[in-house]
Amino acid sequence: MSKARIGIVGASGRMGRMLIEAVLKDDAVVLGGAFDLPGSPAIGSNAGALVGLGSDVLVSGDLAGGMKDIDCLIDFTRPEGTLEHLEICRKAGVGIVIGTTGIDTAGKAAIAAAARDVPVVFAPNMAVGVNLVFKLLDTAARILNEGYDIEIVEAHHRMKVDAPSGTALRMGEVVASALGRDLADCAVYGREGVTGERDPSTIGFATVRGGDIVGDHTVMFCGLGERVEITHKASSRMPYALGSLRAARFIFGRANGLFDMQDVLGFR
Ligand SMILES: NC(=O)C1=CN([C@@H]2O[C@H](COP(=O)(O)OP(=O)(O)OC[C@H]3O[C@@H](n4cnc5c(N)ncnc54)[C@H](OP(=O)(O)O)[C@@H]3O)[C@@H](O)[C@H]2O)C=CC1
Ligand SMILES: O=C(O)C1=N[C@H](C(=O)O)C[C@H](O)C1
Numbered sequence: 001m002s003k004a005r006i007g008i009v010g011a012s013g014r015m016g017r018m019l020i021e022a023v024l025k026d027d028a029v030v031l032g033g034a035f036d037l038p039g040s041p042a043i044g045s046n047a048g049a050l051v052g053l054g055s056d057v058l059v060s061g062d063l064a065g066g067m068k069d070i071d072c073l074i075d076f077t078r079p080e081g082t083l084e085h086l087e088i089c090r091k092a093g094v095g096i097v098i099g100t101t102g103i104d105t106a107g108k109a110a111i112a113a114a115a116r117d118v119p120v121v122f123a124p125n126m127a128v129g130v131n132l133v134f135k136l137l138d139t140a141a142r143i144l145n146e147g148y149d150i151e152i153v154e155a156h157h158r159m160k161v162d163a164p165s166g167t168a169l170r171m172g173e174v175v176a177s178a179l180g181r182d183l184a185d186c187a188v189y190g191r192e193g194v195t196g197e198r199d200p201s202t203i204g205f206a207t208v209r210g211g212d213i214v215g216d217h218t219v220m221f222c223g224l225g226e227r228v229e230i231t232h233k234a235s236s237r238m239p240y241a242l243g244s245l246r247a248a249r250f251i252f253g254r255a256n257g258l259f260d261m262q263d264v265l266g267f268r
Contacts, residue, residue: 101166124166126243
C-alpha cells in the first residue's frame with residue numbers, strides 16, 4: 001500500500017511545527033505539503049527547517065494548488081481558516097483531520113455536510129490519554145449520578161484564544177450525556193459576586209490561562225465527605241500530533257464520513 005501524503009496547514013504554528021516533526025519522523029507517511037497564510041513570514045522556507053529536520057517541502061501560501069500533492073490535510077488553525085480549508089478539501093476530494101477548537105454550531109454543521117463528500121476526523125483532543133479520560137468520565141458520571149457536584153477546571157498557556165477549551169467542553173458533554181442532561185441547559189461558565197448556593201443540576205467550568213501550560217484538565221465529582229478527581233496533564237504537544245497521524249491514516253482510503261478520535265482509537 002502506498003504511503004499517505006500528509007499536508008499540514010498552519011505549518012508555523014505551535015501544532016503545525018509539532019505535526020511537521022511527527023510526519024518527518026514517521027516512515028509510514030510522507031510530508032506532501034506545508035501551508036500557511038499568504039503573507040506569513042514562513043512562506044518559502046523549508047518545512048523541515050522549521051523543526052530542525054531535513055525536508056524537500058517548502059511552506060506555501062497556495063493550499064488549493066497543493067491539493068494534488070496530498071491525500072489528507074491536518075488542520076490546527078482558527079475556526080474561520082478551518083472552514084475555508086474544509087471547502088478546499090471538499091472540492092479536491094481530499095480528507096481532513098481537524099483539531100481546531102472554538103468552532104461554532106454553524107461551523108460544526110458545515111463540517112458534517114462536507115463529511116458527506118470527503119472523510120473527516122474532527123476532535124477537540126487527539127491525545128490517546130484524553131480520549132481514555134472521556135471513557136472514564138462516562139463511567140464515573142453514571143456511578144456518581146446523585147449527590148455529587150461536577151466541576152471542570154482547565155489550564156492552558158497564555159496564547160490560547162478560546163475558552164473553555166474544546167476538551168473541557170467535550171468533557172462536559174460526556175458527563176451531561178451520561179446523566180441524561182443537555183450541557184447547553186446546565187453549564188455554568190465561571191462565577192462572580194453573590195451567586196447564591198450551587199444548583200446541583202449544573203456543571204461548572206473554570207478556566208486558567210498562564211505561561212506555557214500545555215494543557216491540564218480536571219473533572220471533579222464533589223460529594224459530602226469525599227471527592228473524586230479525574231485529571232489529564234499534557235507536558236508536550238507530541239501526543240496531539242501522534243493522534244492526528246493516527247487519524248490521518250484512519251481516513252486514508254476512505255471515501256467519506258464524519259469521525260472523531262473515539263472512532264480512530266476503536267473506543268466506541
Ligand atoms: N485537537 C487537539 O488535539 C488540539 C487542538 N488544538 C487547537 O488547534 C488550534 C491551533 O492551536 P496552536 O497551534 O496552539 O495555535 P497557533 O496560533 O500556534 O497556530 C495557528 C496557526 O494557524 C494559522 N492561522 C491563524 N489564523 C488562520 C486563518 N484564518 N487561516 C489560516 N491559518 C490561520 C497561524 O498563522 P499566523 O501565525 O500567521 O497567524 C498559525 O500558523 C487551536 O484551536 C487549538 O485549540 C491545539 C492542540 C491540540
Ligand atoms: O490550544 C491548545 O493548546 C489546546 N487546545 C485544545 C482544546 O481547546 O481543548 C486541546 C489541548 O488542550 C491544547
